[in-house]
Amino acid sequence: MDWIFLGELTINGALTGLLYSLVAIGLVLIYKSSAVPNLAQGALTMMGAYVVLAFSHNLGWSLWISIPLAVVIMFFVGMGIERVALRRLAGRPIVMILMMTMGLDIFLRGTTLAIWGGTSRSMNLGVSYNPFFVGDMLLSRIHMVGAAVAIALFIGFMVFFRTRMGIRLRAISDDYLASWSVGISVERGVGLSWGLASIVAVATGVIWGEVQGVDQSLSILLLKGLTVAVLGGLDSIFGAIVAGIILGVLESVGSFYLDPIVGGGSRDLIVAGVLILTVMIRPHGLFGRHDIERI
């Protein structure tokens, strides 16, 4: 047994997992405030990356101007989506809300590709592709940067939820009727959470765009983000980080042992398996709130 290799797999898996957490944080932010499972998070991620590229690549601006601009634009795109599409579906059956986010996913993906084209492009973040050595282990630099961004976002949101606006969001996620009755604007809070999730989507898009290139495959991250979010509990940001690490390690180590047996491509199988098992054994996830249904 090669311990160094196993360690490398584990650490790289954990780093990749933290990149999945980025997608999951976006999902959790929206689910927490409005109980809407945002299946369009993958498309938002892809759109975020394309908007950054539209400034940096097409207009030739510096990446450090493009990213803040994209953050501002996507913030309003997210708020707009909530205002136009999701708000009027409040109180409708979950199947319609799911279908709405799936429709948004298809629409955003189609529109983004129709405007900017589907050929893969690179982000050119300027992170070296040379591996980073820890003893004998090779670690990917961009994954480390991404993991740092994920941790930074997590800490940022922890701080944010201590502020006045953050406390409002927490109140909304706890009980929106009660928040309403004490004068908190639930609509604005939910809109804000969509805006924040879209900002997270820009960060995700930039990091993943650097990892695998900016193209349609960015939206496929949704399944992994969803699995991470469910495993960690759909309303827990801390859960998203922990579950990301767990899923990343499981995927990386598991696929190393499973691939020779099943003939490759077992990563998706592991992700789907984790999702099914989580829902069957502990539907509210590791750190999620367990709601009791009343008749």
Place this chain on the structure above:
Amino acid sequence: MFYRLSGVHHSSYKSDRKMFPVPADRNLVVFLLILGIAAPFLVPSLYLNSYMLPWLIWTAAVLGLNLVTGWAGQLHLGYAAVMAVGAYSAVHAAKFGIPWEFALLIGGLASSVIGSLFAFTALRVKGLYLALTTLAMQFVMDWVLTHSPAISGGSHASLQSPTFALLGQKITSDAGLYYVALGWCVLVTIFMLNLKRTGLGRALVAVREKDFAAAILGVNSFYYKVVAFAASSFIAGVTGAILVATFYFLAAPEQFAVNVSIQVLAMVIIGGLGSIIGSYLGAALILLVPGIVNKIFSGGADVIGLNLGIETLAHIPNAAYGALIVIFLMVEPLGLGKLYANVRDYLMVWPFDQLKK
């Protein structure tokens, strides 16, 4: 006008149980059925085979998904996977030399068994989590299909379907294939029309409205969930087999990928949950709109002299398809079936509008 009665008033249980309480509805159905049968003589064969036939088959699939989502209220995002099971079992059975009648049955039953597995998730969770699990199952099924050459047929992952035959007669003509699709669609429609008149249908609706409450009334909600999944999967399996046998002629994993599941669910939602006429309309709209929008855009670009890239044109149908779903859910979340019902309700009492139904 068409309806010649003002509202529906029953004076006996027998009339209450009628399939069509309004004679005009029955006349309309008979008229549409005649049109359907006459279609090969009215419609050019190109349109018959590239529009009518897939429309009817997808309608049968939509009706099957409507059974589990619209009637029993269980979310199902893995419907295409269940169709794939039926399609592959039936094609393999037919290749093995089993007559198509039995191959279809085998496909349906195999789908039923696999589809019931989905139902065991419904025992544990519902709503969003059920949707996510069925979605994951769809991915597992995709993975199994693409990674097992024994099922999907070799390295190119496509499986040639043997010539379709019924009662020993090989069916190759356009009209013949169309009639197969029409026959299956009519069978499923008759089943669904009768479902709401039976105890099974009422039990499913009770489970949909509130499964705990149904259990208190003595309706075994888990049993009915399994029944709904099994019946809908049977329809899905046979539909998948017919789809491959009469339309694709070739089974490939990407024909039953996750986007197909989403497409069928979109047809159900746009048609209207639990609406039969809506299933027909929803399937037609989803199948037709992307093509029409593409025509409009490429034609419009020519007119105003705008040069749209090939990539742009390739992705516009997708954007239009997404926009269609979004706009429909914003404007009329209850779907085309509800729009039809509004018109029907209005005309039912016309010209005595003040006497509301």
